[in-house]
Amino acid sequence: xxxxxxxxxxxxxxxxxxxxxxxxxxxxxxxxxxxxxxxxxxxxxxxxxxxxxxxxxxxxxxxxxxxxxxxxxxxxxxxxxxxxxxxxxxxxxxxxxxxxxxxxxxxxxxxxxxxxxxxxxxxxxxxxxxxxxxxxxxxxxxxxxxxxxxxxxxxxxxxxxxxxxxxxxxxxxxxxxxxxxxxxxxxxxxxxxxxxxxxxxxxxxxxxxxxxxxxxxxxxxxxxxxxxxxxxxxxxxxxxxxxxxxxxxxxxxxxxxxxxxxxxxxxxxxxxxxxxxxxxxxxxxxxxxxxxxxxxxxxxxxxxxxxxxxxxxxxxxxxxxxxxxxxxxxxxxxxxxxxxxxxxxxxxxxxxxxxxxxxxxxxxxxxxxxxxxxxxxxxxxxxxxxxxxxxxxxxxxxxxxxxxxxxxxxxxxxxxxxxxxxxxxxxxxxxxxxxxxxxxxxxxxxxxxxxxxxxxxxxxxxxxxxxxxxxxxxxxxxxxxxxxxxxxxxxxxxxxxxxxxxxxxxxxxxxxxxxxxxxxxxxxxxxxxxxxxxxxxxxxxxxxxxxxxxxxxxxxxxxxxxxxxxxxxxxxxxxxxxxxxxxxxxxxxxxxxxxxxxx
Amino acid sequence: xxxxxxxxxxxxxxxxxxxxxxxxxxxxxxxxxxxxxxxxxxxxxxxxxxxxxxxxxxxxxxxxxxxxxxxxxxxxxxxxxxxxxxxxxxxxxxxxxxxxxxxxxxxxxxxxxxxxxxxxxxxxxxxxxxxxxxxxxxxxxxxxxxxxxxxxxxxxxxxxxxxxxxxxxxxxxxxxxxxxxxxxxxxxxxxxxxxxxxxxxxxxxxxxxxxxxxxxxxxxxxxxxxxxxxxxxxxxxxxxxxxxxxxxxxxxxxxxxxxxxxxxxxxxxxxxxxxxxxxxxxxxxxxxxxxxxxxxxxxxxxxxxxxxxxxxxxxxxxxxxxxxxxxxxxxxxxxxxxxxxxxxxxxxxxx
Numbered sequence: 001x002x003x004x005x006x007x008x009x010x011x012x013x014x015x016x017x018x019x020x021x022x023x024x025x026x027x028x029x030x031x032x033x034x035x036x037x038x039x040x041x042x043x044x045x046x047x048x049x050x051x052x053x054x055x056x057x058x059x060x061x062x063x064x065x066x067x068x069x070x071x072x073x074x075x076x077x078x079x080x081x082x083x084x085x086x087x088x089x090x091x092x093x094x095x096x097x098x099x100x101x102x103x104x105x106x107x108x109x110x111x112x113x114x115x116x117x118x119x120x121x122x123x124x125x126x127x128x129x130x131x132x133x134x135x136x137x138x139x140x141x142x143x144x145x146x147x148x149x150x151x152x153x154x155x156x157x158x159x160x161x162x163x164x165x166x167x168x169x170x171x172x173x174x175x176x177x178x179x180x181x182x183x184x185x186x187x188x189x190x191x192x193x194x195x196x197x198x199x200x201x202x203x204x205x206x207x208x209x210x211x212x213x214x215x216x217x218x219x220x221x222x223x224x225x226x227x228x229x230x231x232x233x234x235x236x237x238x239x240x241x242x243x244x245x246x247x248x249x250x251x252x253x254x255x256x257x258x259x260x261x262x263x264x265x266x267x268x269x270x271x272x273x274x275x276x277x278x279x280x281x282x283x284x285x286x287x288x289x290x291x292x293x294x295x296x297x298x299x300x301x302x303x304x305x306x307x308x309x310x311x312x313x314x315x316x317x318x319x320x321x322x323x324x325x326x327x328x329x330x331x332x333x334x335x336x337x338x339x340x341x342x343x344x345x346x347x348x349x350x351x352x353x354x355x356x357x358x359x360x361x362x363x364x365x366x367x368x369x370x371x372x373x374x375x376x377x378x379x380x381x382x383x384x385x386x387x388x389x390x391x392x393x394x395x396x397x398x399x400x401x402x403x404x405x406x407x408x409x410x411x412x413x414x415x416x417x418x419x420x421x422x423x424x425x426x427x428x429x430x431x432x433x434x435x436x437x438x439x440x441x442x443x444x445x446x447x448x449x450x451x452x453x454x455x456x457x458x459x460x461x462x463x464x465x466x467x468x469x470x471x472x473x474x475x476x477x478x479x480x481x482x483x484x485x486x487x488x489x490x491x492x493x494x495x496x497x498x499x500x501x502x503x504x505x506x507x508x509x510x511x512x513x514x515x516x517x518x519x520x521x522x523x524x525x526x527x528x529x530x531x532x533x534x535x536x537x538x539x540x541x542x543x544x545x546x547x548x549x550x551x552x553x554x555x556x557x558x559x560x561x562x563x564x565x566x567x568x569x570x571x572x573x574x575x576x577x578x579x580x581x582x583x584x585x586x587x588x589x590x591x592x593x594x595x596x597x598x599x
Numbered sequence: 600x601x602x603x604x605x606x607x608x609x610x611x612x613x614x615x616x617x618x619x620x621x622x623x624x625x626x627x628x629x630x631x632x633x634x635x636x637x638x639x640x641x642x643x644x645x646x647x648x649x650x651x652x653x654x655x656x657x658x659x660x661x662x663x664x665x666x667x668x669x670x671x672x673x674x675x676x677x678x679x680x681x682x683x684x685x686x687x688x689x690x691x692x693x694x695x696x697x698x699x700x701x702x703x704x705x706x707x708x709x710x711x712x713x714x715x716x717x718x719x720x721x722x723x724x725x726x727x728x729x730x731x732x733x734x735x736x737x738x739x740x741x742x743x744x745x746x747x748x749x750x751x752x753x754x755x756x757x758x759x760x761x762x763x764x765x766x767x768x769x770x771x772x773x774x775x776x777x778x779x780x781x782x783x784x785x786x787x788x789x790x791x792x793x794x795x796x797x798x799x800x801x802x803x804x805x806x807x808x809x810x811x812x813x814x815x816x817x818x819x820x821x822x823x824x825x826x827x828x829x830x831x832x833x834x835x836x837x838x839x840x841x842x843x844x845x846x847x848x849x850x851x852x853x854x855x856x857x858x859x860x861x862x863x864x865x866x867x868x869x870x871x872x873x874x875x876x877x878x879x880x881x882x883x884x885x886x887x888x889x890x891x892x893x894x895x896x897x898x899x900x901x902x903x904x905x906x907x908x909x910x911x912x913x914x915x916x917x918x919x920x921x922x923x924x925x926x927x928x929x930x931x932x933x934x935x936x937x938x939x940x941x942x943x944x945x946x947x948x949x950x
Contacts, residue, residue, distance in 0.1 A: 074608050440601050448606035503830050505635040505818065506790060510643035513606045513623075515613070534610045551834065563606055570601040573635025573818040 001525050001545045001554070006496065009430040012582040014542060015559050016492045018081055021068035023404035025586050026050040028065055028081055029492040033444060035084055036485035038478070041095050043088035048099070048167075050586065052122050052403050053147075055160040058086030059473065060151055062249075062280060062398040070491050073538075074514065074561050077453040079487045080476075087481040089160070100129040102173040107131030109417045112193040114182045117145020118399045119390030120199035121168050122406025123413065126588060128173030130414060135193070136174060139181030140232075143169055146201050146391070147399065149228035150250065152257045153469040185358045185386075195385045195413045198372075199406070202391035206350040208245065212303030216345075219310035220303070223254045223348030230257055230468070239343025241265045243313055245300060246348035247277035252284065254346040255292045260468040267340060268294045269313075271330060273320060286472075290461060298338055299330065303345070312341040351396045371395060378422040379409040387412055407588055429585035434578050435493055436569075442579055444493050446566040449486040490564045492582045497555055499548035501576035508568035508577055509533065514561045517568060522547065522554045532558055605629050617653040625650045627677035631670065637789030637815030638668055638737045642675045644792050645706070645735075648799040649676060652847075660696055660703045664689040664718060667744055668710030668737035668815075687718025690725035690734075694916070697730050700926040701917055704803060705732040712742055715751035715770045722772075726779040726808050731915040733802040733809045734781075736772055737789075739817040740828040747820030758825030771897070773907060776810040777890050782913035783809035784889075786904045788833050789816065793842075798906060800845040804870045807913030814902065833902060840881045840905035846871040864911045874906060883909050 004011060014020050018028040027046060034043035047054035061082050069078030109132050113120035116138035124134040142148060143165040147156070169176050182188055188196060205222035207213075213220065219239070223246065229235040242263040244255040247270035258266045268287065270277055274296050277284065288294065298315035305311055315338045318330040353371055358364055365373040365382040372381050372388050379387045389405030391397060412422040435443045457474040458464070464472040476484060509517050515534035522528070525543060529536040536543060541560035549555065569577040605626070613621045625646040630639050649659065656678035663669035665686035672681050680703065684692040693707050707725075714722040714736050725734070740753040749757075749765045752772065757765050776784050783805040787795040795813065802809035814833050816822045822829045827836075841862075847870050864872040864884070874883060882888055889908045896903045916922075923930065 074611060440603075447603050448608060450607055503635065503818070503822070504790065505637065505816070505830060506640045506643070506792070507635045510639050511601075511605060511630075513608060514610045534612060537612070550831070561610055563608060565603075565606050567601065567603075567605060570603075571630075571634045571639075573633065 001522060001528060001543065003547050003554075004542070004544045006432075006544075009428045009584060011542065012430070012432070012492075012494050013584055015494060016582065017068040017070050018065035019492070019584065021064045022051070023064065023401045024051040024407065025584060026065075027492065027584060029488055029490050030583070031088060032079070032081070032084055032485045032488040033490065035088055036445070036482055040088050040091035041093045041098070044092040044095055045098055047085055047088060048095075049588075051400060052125050052168075052406070053118060053164050053399065054085050055089030055164050056147055056156060057399060058082060058084075058089050059156050059160070060147070061085070061400050064400065070489055070561065071487060074489075074563065075452070080453055080456065080484050083456050083473075083476055084481060084485055087476050087478070090475055091478065096167070099167055099171065102128050102171050103131050105131065106133050106173070109133065109194045110135065110192070111195050111197065111413060112137065112188055112191070113197045113199055114188070115145055115198070115200035115390070115392070116140070116143035116165075116176065116178065117199055117201050117390055117402060118147060119392070119402040119406045119409070120145070120197060121165060122403045123197045123199065123389065123410045124174045125168045126407060126410035127413060128168070128171070132173065132417070134174045135177060136169065137177045137180050137182050137188075139179065141179050143176060143178065145199075149231050150224050150253065152227065152253050153231065154256070154260065154464065154467075154472045155253070157469070157471050183357050185364070186362050189362070189383075189386075193385075194417050195387065197409055197413065198386065198388045198392050199390045199402070200355075200392045202351040202353045202396040204352045204354040205347065206352055208300060208345075208347045208349065210300050210302055212305055215308065216303045216305040216310035218308065219343060220345045220347060223250045223346050224351060226346055227253055227257060230261065235261070237262045239263070241342045242267070242344045242346065243340055243342040244268045244346045244348060246270065246350070247272060247279055247294075248348060248350070249279045249283050250351070251346075251348035252279045252287045254348050255287055256290055257468060258344075258346065259290050259292060259465055266292050267342075268292060269298050269300070269315060269340070270294060270296050271299050271318070272328075273297060276328075289458075290465065295338075297330070297333070301337060304339070310342065310345060312339055313345060314339050351391070353392060353395060355392075369395075375423075377408065377425065378412040379405060380412055380416075380422055385416060411587060426587040428587050431583040431585065432494065432496065432580040433583070434580050436578060440570045442493075442566055444490050444579075444581070445486070446490070446493075446564070446579075448489065448563050448565050449483075451483055451487055453487065454480050454484045491562075493564050493566070493579050494582050495544075495557060495562065495564070495568060496578050496580045497544070497546050497557070498576050498578070499546045499555065501574045502549055502555070503574055503576075504549060504551055504553070505573060507571040507573065511567045511571040513565065513567065514563055516557050516559070516562045518556045519549070519553050520556060528556060529558075532556055534558070536560060601629055603629070616650055618655060620650065620653075622646060622650040624678075625656065625676055627672070627674045630674045632667055633819045635818035636667070637739060637817070638671050639674070640789040640792065641735065641737050641795070641813055641815055642671050644789075644795045644799055646675045647792070647796045648803060651796070652800055652803060654704065654803070658702075658704055659706055660693075661706045661708060662689050662693045662696070663708045664710075664713040666710040666713045667739075667817075668708060669713055671737065672708050687713050687716070687721055689713065690718065690721040690730075693732055694725055694728065694730050697732065697916065698922065700928060701731070701922070702926045705730070706803070707732055707734040709734070709736050711736060711738045711740060711750045711752040711772075715772060719751070719770070723775065723779055726776055726781050726810065729780060729782070729808050729913065729915045729919060731807055731917070733799070733805070733811070735799070735802075735811045735813055737815045738772065738812055738828070739815050739821055740769075740826070741817050741821035743817045743820050754827040757827045758823070760820050760823050762825075771893070772810070773812045774890065774893060776812075777886060777893075777908055780808070781810040781908070782807040782910035783906075784908040785810070785906045786812045786814070786902070788814045788837060788904060790830055790834065791837070791904075794839060794904065797843040797845050801843055801870075801872050801906065804845060804866060804868060805909075805913070806867045807910070807915045836900060836902045838878075838896060838901040838903050840878050840903060840907065841874040841876050841883065843906050844873040844875070846873055864909055866911050867913075872906070872909060872911075877905070883907060884911075886910075
């Protein structure tokens with residue numbers, strides 16, 4: 001293998017699994033250390049710069065970081081990254097003075113954002129500090145979009161939304177046009193904006209198509225519309241027996257909301273198996289804890305009704321069969337149909353994009369799925385000054401992806417408005433700084449905690465189920481947060497190896513608790529992976545290879561389960577190993593990228 | 600040294616041996632020796648060897664004297680018996696323990712000061728008496744604990760860290776062990792675990808006095824230009840006679856060698872020592888030739904390593920003395936107090 005080029009920011013970035021997995025590349029270990037140190041405001045700011053909505057995401061994020069967490073590969077469960085983020089938001093001081101300042105002098109460019117959801121707000125957050133005048137349009141009376149309309153208040157209090165949306169809209173540079181739904185893109189373009197960002201989400205809930213649907217329409221509700229009516233207080237109750245159709249997170253929000261609005265027997269019915277459900281595991285857990293059964297492999301067949309009132313539903317039992325190519329098919333199992341009595345049905349079987357307000361003759365092209373044709377990197381549409389992001393761009397995803405899209409689109413809009421090539425993206429930079437403070441003292445806590453994941457305390461069911469606005473998760477207190485934070489392995493503190501200093505004494509090989517390090521003859525990667533001290537079977541994790549040793553061998557380190565405990569560096573007599581903190585300088589419109597730190 | 604204990608978390612795919620233990624189960628406390636000390640590699644090799652042989656940790660007695668090397672038994676086999684004796688007196692304590700309980704596996708760990716200076720006589724007599732043990736000298740050719748004076752195994756003409764030249768002749772512990780009748784004699788290098796681990800395994804399975812002289816660079820005081828026990832010097836001058844594999848009866852034999860390249864020696868307990876020859880003319884069962892070869896190659900400036908001598912069917916102290924088969928702690932009252940008639944018989948024999 002060729003020696004690893006650690007000057008490429010991607011190499012060590014990938015080692016920080018959580019940060020790499022986060023669409024917004026939040027420097028997770030960095031803020032977790034700050035939480036452990038009690039520096040909640042600093043931890044909040046690290047988050048705010050990357051993901052814009054730490055308090056919101058700390059309660060609602062889809063957490064792509066946690067399945068990626070290295071801790072999950074060395075013991076049972078990953079670090080509770082998401083809920084630690086909430087700790088930073090809950091415990092911070094007033095940070096308003098620390099937000100990126102908005103210049104008094106504008107640059108003369110006007111940008112329109114359609115929709116006041118996370119993607120649009122991220123664009124506004126990134127562009128306003130550069131002097132842009134950002135106009136945000138939304139049909140609702142308050143900002144937040146999906147965050148406000150569809151996430152129930154018992155998961156996300158309104159104050160948190162108000163606060164974090166306010167950090168963007170209330171500091172100048174951003175003009176909000178709430179209650180003003182954009183009905184024509186053509187008309188908006190005619191207003192002379194320099195660029196338009198479409199962050200209007202995926203606002204249409206998929207409907208059910210079975211016999212009886214129309215007759216019982218009064219008691220059948222589309223999930224996201226129903227959630228939004230609940231959120232805005234238009235709906236305050238539901239029948240005692242409720243069926244929720246669908247296996248995603250919207251279905252979980254529907255069933256838990258129904259439990260709080262008078263639903264006593266709430267049942268979730270899913271076509272697929274439990275494991276394949278789209279809902280996050282913890283959301284399924286939360287629902288089941290509230291006494292909501294989840295029934296799998298049942299396909300809706302018929303809605304039962306009597307005199308215009310819904311009385312229940314009939315389901316066909318199916319089982320999964322896989323063809324030679326591994327594709328799943330649901331085939332009838334032949335068992336008798338299942339009838340579930342109900343007063344109301346909530347349909348949460350998916351969302352679709354809808355752009356009835358975009359004229360088809362203005363040059364904006366759509367693909368066969370009805371999604372705009374976009375450049376995946378720049379988010380630019382076929383009209384050069386119109387950009388898309390969030391669910392409106394590539395179909396329904398989640399908040400953290402919307403934020404990432406917003407960052408990317410903001411870079412594009414900035415380049416576009418300056419007359420530069422939007423494809424010429426600013427480079428990512430990085431810093432690598434030694435953490436050595438003494439012979440065996442490091443500026444991070446390298447004593448690896450053996451604690452298992454701490455559970456987040458919840459409000460008692462009797463209290464929580466009575467009030468739909470009462471936040472059910474109480475969050476970690478400071479003490480629990482400290483203990484959970486200590487579980488983080490500090491994967492951003494990298495093991496950096498200098499061959500020229502190595503005397504090949506094997507001290508690092510002997511001390512490494514997880515057998516990461518091998519000194520051996522070089523070879524092709526596939527073959528080399530088999531003859532390391534512990535075979536490197538996880539192909540997604542890189543081998544760190546350095547040559548230039550006196551014996552002609554190479555140092556090979558398998559990054560897979562490294563604990564970043566620094567033992568190799570502590571036991572190295574010559575300082576050939578050093579622990580260096582990797583800090584990604586992510587490319588962002590709102591932040592100038594510093595030059596690569598000198599070695 | 601490190602202040603923190605080694606993290607308990609281990610590689611999720613860490614294999615287990617026949618007893619269900621991982622290699623980590625054979626570790627001890629974290630080393631307090633200088634970072635990069637060769638002794639730590641020897642500890643790691645002992646851990647690896649015991650794990651591979653599936654030795655029950657409570658069946659091992661690890662004994663040592665005084666010195667950097669003699670501290671190391673704290674850093675491996677944390678669940679074994681241990682005794683840290685007075686300086687240079689490990690061999691007699693080990694001999695006594697062995698006489699009292701012949702069922703344990705005795706592992707003596709010593710250094711060049713402990714065995715070639717203050718304990719030279721003890722070392723010599725324990726070998727002479729053919730105590731069934733594995734005796735490892737972690738040989739760095741320097742008094743590291745007292746900051747770098749020449750030891751009795753420093754080569755004549757080698758230089759100390761500050762430049763002084765050694766004028767005294769070195770004691771060659773391998774030569775002494777051969778002369779005094781050790782039946783398993785090896786030399787190795789802490790920086791070559793591929794060679795060292797099988798040599799330790801073979802020694803642990805050897806039913807007689809097994810001696811390993813393991814060169815172990817002292818990074819603090821003897822790893823400089825002019826030293827003959829530095830990592831660089833040993834790597835440049837290392838001449839391995841053979842490569843050993845220890846094969847226990849149950850393991851299938853998988854590696855193919857051309858005929859004539861391999862020599863197999865079956866030990867008393869059925870284990871097979873398979874020696875892949877690296878030097879065509881070297882015969883590890885010929886003691887006189889081995890001593891001759893060692894002198895010859897030393898004069899040529901080489902450090903000869905590998906399994907240098909093996910007697911597959913040795914005698915040991917117990918067979919020489921005709922001692923009782925059972926360990927003393929398992930003898931019952933009838934055996935320990937044979938009664939007046941037996942005493943009378945003994946007395947009569949002495950009249």
